[in-house]
Amino acid sequence: MTTPAEDHAAPAPPRRAALLTGLALTAGTLTAGVTAGCSTPRATHARPLSPPPAAPSAPSAAATRGAPALAPAPRRYPDRPADITHGSRTRPSRVALTFHGQGDPAVANSLLGEAEKAGARVTVLAVGTWLDEHPGLARRILDGGHDLGNHTLRHLDINAMSRTDAAAEIQGCADRLKRLTGSIGTWFRPSRSPRASPLVARLAREAGYPHTLSYEVDSLDYTSPGAAAVTRNVLAGVGPGSIVSLHFGYADTVAALPALLHELDRRGLRAVTTTELLS
Template structure:
């Protein structure tokens, strides 16, 4: 071995040690650089996703739909019926038809139950709706028409129309007519004055001015609005009904739901069919 070899060996050892230290330092530096990367991941844009526009979807126009229902078919418009008086209390006495008419007001669940009972017996009815009731439950207009029933006007607020001034009485008629037109495309088939069986000559003229050639009265009163019990409602109707009768009933009373099946059974046994006022009178 020459004298230079130990020197070269020591130099190589120093170089090797230097490389080892450098590699160790480089690895440590890599680890320090790579360590923050996983921590940065959760801070990526993913947490911002829930704040994206998706939660705004439920606030889309869908909730506004129930306030503007469109009927499956248009409500028939009123028309003059030759040979019939301005106020109609009943139809032809020679046929086998009667008309069940309902004052449209009260809990819509009861109204729906009454309509279901009628439809179960293949009966069609006429609903004279109060304007404020339609404001609160606009979907019932579509429900009535979809079931093949008549829809008419029973004033805006259901107050005693015969006692009102000319301007106020006309506003009651046209106010409800406007609601029905907005919901169905027409002012409704019939007008019935509120809180009276017979309208005064003034109210009759005002109804005709508003577009209703005939006012719809009735000849049989069920008195269901007095809540006398279902059996009494049935008796009140069946003791007085005959061919051509127009029967006054109401939504909003539980007695009416219970009375309807036996009432319709009674009509069927007598060979009488419950139809709309349009079907009865035209």
């Protein structure tokens, strides 16, 4: 499937007040937390890896209250390929909405809240540096009943990297997830590409991820096409067992989600975590 080139514009500063009061009605105006999509990257020249921070920022009091968040460990699915693009077609009521985790945390919280109001559960593939900046979101995702996984440390073009640098991208995010949740997360998805190269897939297995998680439906929300277009893009390709690619950080996605979930429900499709989809 061919997709347009990504928009690599630098994100504008977040505007949480505007987001919280009128996000659904002003989807086309928000630029806070814009992140690059992962479908068809422009050429990217990886910079030499700098040492990771000694420790991530301390979680908020709310994030650390009570028992630590515990994420399930990755599972092997013997009947599934190494690169998973969809679930079973014989369980017609399930689809998985997967979100690339980066951008303004207010947008992330809005998306999670919209999903939970509709009784939906999603899969979040988090960027490691995003977890450094917003460590409380790891707990927020897990407490909502969602899957949490690895989308590399810095969201660079991992397939273009050397073995050493690619391994550091995978392991760097895995380390942060383990520190915050007790697990390396349930899934790994490569950054800046819908598929992992053979090298990256092998490095992911060495880091503890038996499968790489891809998708078969691309919402193209990172192109900011408008909420109606995001909904159309998903509904045009979704079906039983589909895995859908979406992103945190885009107002169009927040505005599209209620209508998207409503239409999925009308079609008899329930949004579940990827783990549940494959169970």
